[in-house]
Amino acid sequence: MESEFVLEMLDVTKKFPGVMALSNVDFRVKPGTVHALMGENGAGKSTLMKCLFGIYRMDQGTIIVKGKKSYFSSAADAMAAGVSMIHQELSNVPQRSVSQNIWLGREPLNKLHFIDHKKMTRDTSILLKSLNFDFDPSAKMADLSISQQQGCEIAKAVSYNASIVVMDEPTSSLTENEVEHLFSIIRDLRSRGVAIIYISHKMEEIFQIADFVTVMRDGHIIGTYPVAELSNDRLISLMVGRDTSHRFPLVESAIGDVCLEIKNLTSANPRSFKNISFELHRGEILGFGGLVGAQRTELMESIFGIREVADGEVIVRGVPLNKLTPQNTIRLGIGLVTEDRRNTGIFPLLNVTINTTIPSMGKYKNKIGLLDHRRLINDAHEQNRQLKTKALSMETLVQNLSGGNQQKVILSRWLMTVPEILIMDEPTRGIDVGTKYEIYTIMAELVRMGKSIIMVSSEMPELVGMSHRVVVLCEGRLTGILSKEEISQEAIMRYATQFS
Ligand SMILES: Nc1ncnc2c1ncn2[C@@H]1O[C@H](COP(=O)(O)OP(=O)(O)OP(=O)(O)O)[C@@H](O)[C@H]1O
Ligand SMILES: [Mg+2]
Known part of the structure; x- marks a missing residue:
């Protein structure tokens, strides 16, 4: 008998x-559901x-794909059976072209048994068109944007005639338009009977795109529900196992003097930010809004000293910094929690304690200059x-x-340095x-102690819920600074799309 499920993991x-x-x-x-x-x-x-x-390798269990017991020994194995995964860590070969990546290991051959490059390019072109992607099949993978690279993986899945496509946090580096495009592809795949397994922490996305949701907690299944029958609050309480009534804590702090002043800062990269000026006060949470590509990360990394600037000034508590290096900025009490933990944050082969304490080791020297291990480990814990x-x-x-x-370990790392x-x-x-909510509470506590926070965020509710003021960037230019009373999602969007 035909099963009503395309996938059963039992x-x-x-x-x-x-x-x-x-x-x-x-x-x-x-099948045919998200x-x-x-x-x-x-x-x-x-x-x-x-x-x-x-x-x-699972210790126990059965996997049934399209009614057939299946065990895959590798992702390639699964792919051949129509089960594909769009990884968060994209797994392509950066130095090869789009079409080489898509047909890797199963290249079409001509009569002489050489790779038929013409056919490969032609097939890729048709494939990409069918998905409304407009990049070149012969483009080098490394030259494509994240969204385009992701597009290639989707195209690859489609080329294998996938009946199941898994996406693990697929939208984390996409712009609004790219997310819309991804969603239209997902809907298209769904209408062709493909099942999409969609992992995300973004509640809005779930309500926008998903038909069913399965909630897990501590390695157990809590249940599977049609999304239409769930409210936002109900879904949250299923996930955390209790009711959560507040999304944001009260941010109560005295706004003090200016502690950081940025004057006409311009990136050394001509395609990045230009002429940025703003002030940060003691006790303030200054939000930074904008769409992906607004150059907010580039700006922050420049202020921190890891990207070159061509012009402008960074003034910390009234003193201009003549050399912008991370050593200098850390010494002056500035900390940076990076957005991309894989490339700039984490040391995967070191343990949690060391990852947490690297920049604060210096503070744990005792009187005779030896490291106070006990205190260090306790605080990290x-x-x-x-x-x-x-x-x-x-x-x-x-x-x-x-x-x-x-991500939490990285946050702990910078919170331990108690930066100004x-x-x-x-x-x-x-x-x-x-x-x-825990992270927001810590932010509120920091500013209550007189510290200051710059928060770059693409989550509107977070910007609106936590910031004293919001600076908005669009394509590397500062387009607006909103006071507490002016902050709203609409106002942020208006400035964020100023030039489009
Ligand atoms: N290779 C591994 N070795 C040891 N423990 C692991 C390994 N991979 C995962 N775990 C543990 O298994 C549990 C489940 O982790 P998993 O990565 O599946 O979580 P997740 O639901 O994907 O969470 P997130 O939303 O943070 O990505 C965690 O306790 C994790 O520490
Ligand atoms: Mg995960």
């Missing part, structure tokens, strides 16, 4: 040393998908406890943490809804 159990990542999980997906997989950081979402793809970092122990290697928990000025670039990206 009684799946996966244990890591000391952690039950999945306990007797049953997960069923119907099925969201949700849950707090470390709930087991990525692990479940990695078991499906044979990246992890306490900071991670506050953020609910889920790790087996402080000695666990960071590479073994879930995505969101790696903390620049937070997308501080809650990839963080579950339950923990976001």
Whole structure:
């Protein structure tokens, strides 16, 4: 008998040393639906998908694809059976072309058994057109934007005639328009009968795109629900296991003197930001709004001293910095929580303690100059406890943490340095809804102590809910500074799209 499900994962159990990542999980997906997989950081979402793809070996369980018991020993194996995954960490060969990447390992051959490049390019071109992508099949992968690279992986999945496509946090680096395009492709795939398994922490996306949602908590399935029958609040309480009434804490702080002044700052990169001027006060949370591509990250990295500036001044507590280097800015009490933990934040092969304490080691020297290990470890532990970092122990290697928990370690790192000025670039990206509130509470506490925060965020509610003022950038230009009374999603959007 034909099953009504395209995928059934039954009684799946996966244990890591000391952690039950999945306990007797049953997960069923119907064809032609978008099925969201949700849950707090470390709930087991990525692990479940990695078991499906044979990246992890499950300890127990059965996988049935299209009615047939299946075990894949690798992602390539799964792909050949029509099960593909669009990774968060894109897995292409950057130095090869789009078409080479798509047909890798199954290149069409001509009569002489050479690779038929013409056919490959032609097929790619047709494939890309059918998905409304307008980039060149012979373009080098490394030269494409994140969204285009993601597009290639989707095209590849389609070329394999995938019946199941898994997307793990696919929109985290996409612009608004790119998200819209992705959603139209998802809807198109759905209408062709493809099942899409969609992992995301963004509630709005789930309500926009998903038909069903399965909620996981601590390696267990809580339930599967039609999205139409769920409210936002109900979904959150299913995920965190309790009711959460407030999204944002009260931010009560005295706004003091100017502690950071940026004057006409211009990037050395002509395609980046120009002529940026603003002031940050003690006790203030200054939000930075804008669309992806507004150059906010570039601006923050320049202020912190890791990108070159061509012109302008950075003045810290009245003193102009004559040399912008991270050593100098850290010494002056500036911290930067980077948006991209993979490239600039985490040391995957080091443990949680070391990852947390690297920049604050200096503060833990005792009178005779020796490192006070006990205090260091205690504080690191306490900071991670506050953020609910889920790790087996402080000695666990960071590479073994879930995505969101790696982000929490980075946050803990900079909170431990207790900087005077903390620049937070997308501080809650990839963080579950339950923990976001914890992070907001810590931010509120910092400014209450007289510290200052710059918060770059693409989440409108967060900008509106937490900022004293919001600076808006559009294509590298400062287009508006909104006072508390002026802040609204509409106003931010208006300035963020000033030039389009
Ligand atoms: N390779 C590994 N070695 C040891 N433990 C692991 C490994 N991979 C995952 N875990 C643990 O398994 C649990 C589930 O992690 P998983 O990555 O599946 O979470 P997730 O739901 O995807 O979370 P996030 O939303 O943060 O990405 C976590 O406790 C994690 O620390
Ligand atoms: Mg994950």
